[in-house]
Structure formats: structure tokens, C-alpha cells
Amino acid sequence: MSQEPVDVLIIGAGASGAAMAWSLAETRMRIVCLEQGGWMNPADYPTNRTSWESERFTGPFSLSPNGRGRREDYPVNDDASPIKISNYNAVGGSTILYAAHFPRFHPSDFRVKSLDGVADDWPIDYATLEPFYDLNAQMMGVAGLPGDPAYPPKQPPLPPVPLGKIGETLGRGFNKLGWHWWPSDSAIATQEHGGRAPCINLGPCITGCAQGAKGSTDVTYWPVAVREGVELRTHCRVREITVDDQGMASGAIYIDENGEEQFQPAEIVIMACNGVGTPRLLLNSRSDRFPDGLANSSGLVGRNLMFHPYAMVNGLFEEPLEGYKGPAGCLIISQEFYETDLARGFVRGYSAEMLRGIGPASTALWGMSSGRLPWGAEHHSAYDGLWDRTAGMVLICEDLPEPENRVTLDPDLVDADGIPAPRIEYALSENSLKMLDHAVARGSEVLRAAGAIDTWSEAPLPPAGWHLMGTARMGTDPETSVVDPVGRAHDVKNLFVVDGSVFVTSGGVNPTCTLQAISLYVADHIKKNLATLFD
Amino acid sequence: MSQDKLPQPLFSAVLDELIPARGDALAGAGALGLGEYVEAQFGEGAGALLPALAGLDDLSRERTGEAFAQAPSGQRGTLLTEIAGAFPGFLDGLLFHLYAGYYQHPQVMEALGLEARPPFPGGYPLAMGDLGLLDAVGTRGKYREV
Ligand SMILES: Cc1cc2nc3c(=O)[nH]c(=O)nc-3n(C[C@H](O)[C@H](O)[C@H](O)COP(=O)(O)OP(=O)(O)OC[C@H]3O[C@@H](n4cnc5c(N)ncnc54)[C@H](O)[C@@H]3O)c2cc1C
Numbered sequence: 001m002s003q004e005p006v007d008v009l010i011i012g013a014g015a016s017g018a019a020m021a022w023s024l025a026e027t028r029m030r031i032v033c034l035e036q037g038g039w040m041n042p043a044d045y046p047t048n049r050t051s052w053e054s055e056r057f058t059g060p061f062s063l064s065p066n067g068r069g070r071r072e073d074y075p076v077n078d079d080a081s082p083i084k085i086s087n088y089n090a091v092g093g094s095t096i097l098y099a100a101h102f103p104r105f106h107p108s109d110f111r112v113k114s115l116d117g118v119a120d121d122w123p124i125d126y127a128t129l130e131p132f133y134d135l136n137a138q139m140m141g142v143a144g145l146p147g148d149p150a151y152p153p154k155q156p157p158l159p160p161v162p163l164g165k166i167g168e169t170l171g172r173g174f175n176k177l178g179w180h181w182w183p184s185d186s187a188i189a190t191q192e193h194g195g196r197a198p199c200i201n202l203g204p205c206i207t208g209c210a211q212g213a214k215g216s217t218d219v220t221y222w223p224v225a226v227r228e229g230v231e232l233r234t235h236c237r238v239r240e241i242t243v244d245d246q247g248m249a250s251g252a253i254y255i256d257e258n259g260e261e262q263f264q265p266a267e268i269v270i271m272a273c274n275g276v277g278t279p280r281l282l283l284n285s286r287s288d289r290f291p292d293g294l295a296n297s298s299g300l301v302g303r304n305l306m307f308h309p310y311a312m313v314n315g316l317f318e319e320p321l322e323g324y325k326g327p328a329g330c331l332i333i334s335q336e337f338y339e340t341d342l343a344r345g346f347v348r349g350y351s352a353e354m355l356r357g358i359g360p361a362s363t364a365l366w367g368m369s370s371g372r373l374p375w376g377a378e379h380h381s382a383y384d385g386l387w388d389r390t391a392g393m394v395l396i397c398e399d400l401p402e403p404e405n406r407v408t409l410d411p412d413l414v415d416a417d418g419i420p421a422p423r424i425e426y427a428l429s430e431n432s433l434k435m436l437d438h439a440v441a442r443g444s445e446v447l448r449a450a451g452a453i454d455t456w457s458e459a460p461l462p463p464a465g466w467h468l469m470g471t472a473r474m475g476t477d478p479e480t481s482v483v484d485p486v487g488r489a490h491d492v493k494n495l496f497v498v499d500g501s502v503f504v505t506s507g508g509v510n511p512t513c514t515l516q517a518i519s520l521y522v523a524d525h526i527k528k529n530l531a532t533l534f535d
Numbered sequence: 536m537s538q539d540k541l542p543q544p545l546f547s548a549v550l551d552e553l554i555p556a557r558g559d560a561l562a563g564a565g566a567l568g569l570g571e572y573v574e575a576q577f578g579e580g581a582g583a584l585l586p587a588l589a590g591l592d593d594l595s596r597e598r599t600g601e602a603f604a605q606a607p608s609g610q611r612g613t614l615l616t617e618i619a620g621a622f623p624g625f626l627d628g629l630l631f632h633l634y635a636g637y638y639q640h641p642q643v644m645e646a647l648g649l650e651a652r653p654p655f656p657g658g659y660p661l662a663m664g665d666l667g668l669l670d671a672v673g674t675r676g677k678y679r680e681v
């Protein structure tokens with residue numbers, strides 16, 4: 001069945017789709033967003049129950065779409081990757097589960113070819129995105145402390161998340177070594193902001209924030225965008241972007257909440273399905289004119305997939321740290337090893353995102369798996385030495401683009417609507433492996449400096465496929481990129497991509513505020529050039 | 536819930552051996568009623584524990600003349616270790632569910648000094664901490680000009 005035509009069709013209601021919808025709403029164009037998931041109910045989040053810790057591992061709030069058993073998810077074949085996909089499919093997208101750690105890219109991240117001779121420079125720079133970073137910080141409600149020497153001046157709108165005892169302990173460790181650290185920019189309302197209640201330090205933000213303090217886009221951009229007239233159609237899964245005789249995108253075929261096939265005609269189509277969902281949909285949109293998938297004349301759709309290889313390093317301390325209180329992934333960032341120093345044996349670098357501690361059940365399970373918590377007579381004394389005495393970090397390594405790392409369509413696997421599912425092929429480069437080794441060694445060093453009596457690590461961290469970038473890269477040359485510097489597909493004048501797929505390089509920081517800034521920047525370009533957009 | 540209800544008091548005694556009483560403050564895991572939780576987590580798979588449990592009782596009778604639940608407490612750990620060796624995997628799944636359930640139990644949370652409630656809606660107070668520690672950071676990690 002065919003719907004009334006609209007001016008703008010956005011696919012995906014996650015981080016980038018929400019920012020785009022909100023920004024375009026002021027034009028009063030007819031805007032529809034199709035999202036395969038539904039609205040979340042904060043009363044369903046695990047922190048409403050004492051079983052909140054075990055609910056992290058299995059069930060509807062676990063990290064892997066393959067293990068959740070929700071119809072809204074699509075399966076991903078990630079057998080050929082040491083790093084597995086973590087995401088969420090709902091209004092808010094993966095921000096429902098994200099930790100809300102919100103560092104920006106650095107000016108140097110957009111110039112890695114010029115500075116370090118690797119990968120490519122971006123066709124846009126930090127200065128271009130800066131006003132959109134600021135706008136996004138207001139909308140998402142970013143907490144932070146001005147004055148971080150690792151960045152050009154910026155003014156987070158909200159006060160920083162508390163350091164607490166754990167942050168002070170770690171900060172002293174960094175000071176002992178003379179290394180950089182700063183309270184993390186965090187998309188967490190530390191005060192009431194935009195109608196959102198303030199953070200009450202529940203801890204496990206990555207199973208959803210029952211308080212509504214975490215800046216997931218279902219509580220930031222979407223309520224405003226919907227109020228301003230954007231139509232958000234949930235439980236609608238897009239199967240294919242269609243094209244007309246002129247090779248322009250003409251709309252999308254989707255399966256609605258009743259399982260009926262629908263066609264939504266549109267003047268402009270905007271892809272915001274993330275670095276795996278977007279190439280999947282483009283590759284599923286084959287036609288006579290685009291036999292290898294839509295916008296894929298370069299053959300680069302799906303290629304250059306970047307995660308951030310993660311290392312995790314933890315330490316055991318003698319004193320209780322009150323680490324179970326406060327947003328688990330938002331505390332301190334260190335960028336001491338962010339820039340290239342060839343003496344380290346690798347190019348580019350990494351951030352250290354310090355983590356708070358873990359809850360009582362997670363402490364026991366970790367104690368069991370690490371052999372530190374026996375059963376029997378010694379159980380309680382061993383547990384007392386572990387409980388509330390752990391602190392640690394994840395080290396977020398810059399991943400360089402490599403064409404062999406890619407998203408393709410699985411020949412057999414399909415989602416609940418019979419649509420071919422994505423397959424991931426990914427291998428860690430020598431550069432990444434050396435960087436991970438360095439990160440683990442430095443991570444252990446700072447934990448020891450902070451007073452840890454024991455440290456342990458894991459690298460790469462298998463479930464850390466949560467930053468999805470590079471699979472429809474931005475550039476000026478149609479032969480070496482998929483979209484132009486304003487996110488428009490080189491091959492299809494009215495098709496835009498605004499999620500992490502467009503990243504040219506990955507930086508060594510979490511990507512969400514950058515991909516949202518890009519989405520706002522592309523929206524701004526569309527708004528300013530409406531009359532001549534297709535010339 | 537599994538169809539093969541796990542035998543009591545044997546299962547409860549096993550759980551008490553795995554996580555014993557904490558002095559007078561807290562009963563062992565079996566006495567706290569964790570058996571029902573653990574069995575529910577195994578669901579249909581709970582029946583897979585039966586051969587090891589039966590073997591444990593047989594071994595106990597052979598060594599002590601008593602069923603495991605009545606065996607002298609000093610010998611139970613040894614019996615359990617021996618059975619764990621004879622039935623690989625028996626303890627792994629059991630301990631996973633037991634530890635998760637035990638450390639989410641209200642009485643255990645209270646014994647750790649926590650309030651027996653979910654994190655929401657009460658939340659936790661948390662002090663900002665000493666931001667003066669940042670005075671020393673100065674220009675460390677100064678960003679690279681381009
Ligand atoms: C556990 C976890 C922790 C994270 N922590 C952080 C962090 O601390 N900081 C940070 O910066 N980032 C973090 N991230 C990553 C962050 O969530 C993503 O970078 C961000 O959400 C990506 O935005 P997006 O718009 O590209 O895609 P998403 O937010 O993933 O949204 C894509 C949306 O598109 C929809 N969609 C896809 N295909 C279709 C289709 N065919 N039809 C209809 N709808 C479709 C999906 O359902 C989904 O809702 C984390 C992610 C996870 C999973």
C-alpha cells in the first residue's frame with residue numbers, strides 16, 4: 001500500500017536520526033521517520049528491580065541483538081569478527097543502552113593523513129562542527145568541566161558528574177605519574193535540564209536510565225521533534241530504498257507493525273540506521289540501475305568498518321571505593337596517549353575512560369570467573385576482600401580504516417520479516433594489537449599508582465562492537481567515498497547518510513556526539529539550500 | 536520450573552556448603568531459600584543436575600554411612616569436590632546462578648551494608664569530590680594544533 005508522499009523520510013530514530021528530525025522540524029516540511037523499534041517504557045528498565053545485575057547478561061536489555069530475542073532486533077552474523085556487535089533498536093536507538101560518555105573528536109582527528117601520514121583527512125574539520133557540537137550539548141544535556149587542556153575551549157552546559165571517592169583515588173594516581181586526566185563530558189543531566197530529572201547515581205546506565213537523566217534521544221530530541229510536527233512511525237522496518245527513472249531515491253518499502261508491506265514516497269531520504277544498519281539497507285536496495293546496492297558505485301558501501309578495539313584493565317584496592325554509586329561509564333577521561341608518538345611502535349593513540357565499580361552480584365560473578373572467589377569455608381572472607389574494592393577503565397583505541405573490514409549481506413541469515421541480515425568480517429591490525437598492548441601496560445601502571453594491589457586485563461574486549469563507523473565514508477572523490485562533505489550520496493542526489501557510517505577515521509573517543517554534530521551540520525546544509533538542493 | 540524437582544534436603548545442603556552461613560549474621564545459601572531461585576534459573580535444564588546430586592548422596596553413604604545432608608559437616612566439602620571432579624560442569628552453572636541470586640537477596644544486601652531495594656527510585660547520594668586535584672593537571676595532554 002502506498003502512503004501520502006512526504007518531503008523528508010528519515011530511517012532510524014537513534015542518535016543521528018533524532019538530531020536530524022529535530023533540526024528539520026522548524027522548516028514545517030512534512031517529515032516522517034520510520035523506526036523498527038518502539039518507544040521504551042522506563043518502568044521496564046532493570047534498575048526498577050533487585051535483579052538488575054543479572055538482567056545485564058541475558059534477556060531484553062543485554063548487549064547483543066542476537067541474544068535479546070526481541071522482534072524489533074535484527075540478527076547479525078559476527079562469527080568472523082573477534083569483536084561482537086552491541087546495539088539497540090528502539091526510539092533512541094543504541095543510546096538506550098549507551099554509557100553516555102560524550103567526548104568530542106579533537107581537531108587533529110580530522111587531519112590524520114596530513115599529520116601522521118595514515119588513512120585520510122576528513123573533508124570537514126573541527127571548526128566546521130564546533131557550533132553543532134555546542135548545539136548538541138545543549139539538546140542532549142552535557143555535563144562537564146570547562147578548562148580541559150586536551151581540547152579547544154568549550155563550555156558544557158551542566159556541572160560535571162561527581163568524582164566521588166573512586167574518582168579522587170584515580171585522579172591522585174594520574175597526578176602521581178604526571179598524566180592528563182579530566183572529568184568526562186557526559187550526556188547526563190546532573191541538574192534538571194529540558195524537563196529531565198537529575199541523575200541520582202543509580203549506577204548501571206547501560207541497561208537504560210529509569211530516572212530519565214541519561215541523554216538517550218527518546219528523552220532529548222524526540223519529544224521536541226514530535227511536538228513540532230515530525231511523524232515518528234514505530235515498529236516499521238524498512239526493507240529497501242526505491243529509485244525512480246532518473247536515479248533519484250523515491251521512497252522506501254517497509255513492513256509495518258501489522259506485518260503489512262507499505263510504500264512511503266519521499267522527496268529526500270535520510271539514512272540514520274548506524275554503521276551496520278545503513279550499509280545493510282543500502283546493500284539490500286538493489287535495482288537495475290544500482291545492481292551492487294544503492295549509492296555503491298565506488299564499491300565502498302560496507303567497507304572500512306571501524307570499531308574501537310577496547311582493552312579493559314581493572315584493579316583491586318584495599319579500601320572501599322563507593323564505586324557502585326554514580327554513572328558507571330562516566331567519571332574521568334585521560335588523553336595522555338592520544339596523539340602519535342612513533343617511539344611507542346604504533347601510529348595514533350587512545351583514550352582511557354575510567355569506570356566506576358560494580359554491584360554485589362557482578363562482584364561475585366567476576367570473583368568466580370577470575371578464580372578469586374572460592375566456594376566453601378573461605379567464601380565470605382574472600383568476598384569481603386573484593387566487594388566495592390574494584391576500579392578500572394576501558395581504553396578506546398583508534399581503529400584505522402581498512403577495506404577488508406566490512407559489512408556484507410549474509411547469504412542465509414534473515415530477520416523476522418525475511419530481510420537479509422548483515423554479516424561482519426573484521427580482523428585487528430598489527431597497529432591495533434600494539435596499541436592494545438601499550439594501553440594495557442599504561443592502564444595497569446596508573447591503577448598501581450592509584451593504590452591497586454592487583455590488576456588484570458582483557459584485550460580486545462569481545463562485546464565492544466558498539467561504535468560502528470566508516471561503512472559509507474565521506475569524501476570529495478566519488479571513487480574513494482560514498483557521500484560528499486555534506487553527507488549526500490555521490491550517486492543519488494536526494495539521498496543523505498548522517499550516522500557513524502560517514503566517518504573517515506574513528507578518532508580514539510566514543511563517537512556519538514560527533515555523529516550527532518554531523519547530523520545537525522547536514523541538516524543545517526539542507527535547510528540553508530532547500531531551493532537549490534538538487535541542482 | 537523444571538519437571539524434575541530437585542531433591543530436598545540434599546540440594547539445600549549442597550547450597551549451604553557452597554555458600555555457608557556468615558557467622559550468626561546470615562544463614563547459608565540453602566537455608567536462605569536460594570534453592571528455588573537456582574532451580575528456576577535452570578528451568579527445564581535443572582534435571583541435568585540430578586545425576587551429580589544422586590552420585591553425591593551415594594558417595595556420602597559409602598564414605599560416612601549417612602546421606603549428604605546428614606553427613607558430618609567437616610566431610611561435606613571433600614565429598615562435593617570429589618563429585619565436581621566426576622561430573623565436569625556440575626558446579627560451573629550451579630555457582631553462576633547461585634552467586635547471582637545470593638548477592639541479589641535482600642538479607643545478603645543488608646549484610647553488606649546496602650539497603651535491600653532496587654537502585655531506582657531511591658538512587659544514592661554521591662559527593663562531588665575534590666576538584667582541586669585538577670589544579671595539578673595544568674597543560675598536560677595539551678591538544679595538538681592543526
Ligand atoms: C552498550 C553501549 C554503550 C555505548 N556507550 C557509548 C558511550 O558511552 N558514548 C558514545 O558516544 N557512544 C556509546 N555507544 C554508541 C552509541 O550508542 C552509538 O554511537 C549511537 O547510538 C549511534 O547512533 P546512530 O544514529 O548511528 O545509530 P543508533 O543509535 O544505533 O540508531 C539506529 C536506529 O535505526 C533503526 N534501524 C536500523 N535499521 C532499520 C531499518 N531497516 N528500518 C527501520 N529502522 C531501522 C534501529 O532500530 C535504531 O533505532 C554505546 C553503545 C552501546 C550499545
Ligand code: SF4
Nearest residue numbers: 199200202203205209
Ligand atoms: S547513574 Fe544517573 S544517568 Fe545513570 S542510570 Fe542512574 S540516574 Fe540514570
